[in-house]
Amino acid sequence: MxxxxxxxxxxxxGVCADLSPGVFEMDGENIAVVNRDPGPEEVxxxxxxxxxxxxxxxDIGE
Ligand code: SF4
Known part of the structure; x- marks a missing residue:
């Protein structure tokens, strides 16, 4: 993914970081960033x- x-x-x-914390987080400018690849249980x-x-x-590519 x-x-x-x-x-x-x-x-x-902040919705993405609330729904999938660990994968999404907010940076210092309050913009979402991808922290790491999701594990299978997080997809x-x-x-x-x-x-x-x-x-x-x-955007999600498979
Ligand atoms: S990407 Fe930005 S606008 Fe979209 S849910 Fe995450 S924090 Fe909100």
Whole structure:
């Protein structure tokens, strides 16, 4: 799973980091970053985060 965050699009709402903590975190500019690759048990929460992002800033490639 390849996760890309569109930094110019992210509004820093923190939803992704709430739904999948460990994979997503907020950086010093309050923009989401990918902390590490998801483990198998985290893939669903990463998908949920991508679907829940209010501005579609999370791109998931398989
Ligand atoms: S859910 Fe989307 S807008 Fe909110 S912090 Fe994550 S990437 Fe940014």
């Amino acid at each position: 390849k996760i890309t965050i569109l930094r110019d699009v992210c509004i820093g709402c 669903d929460s990463v998908r949920e985060a991508a679907e829940s992002c209010p501005v579609d800033a999370i």
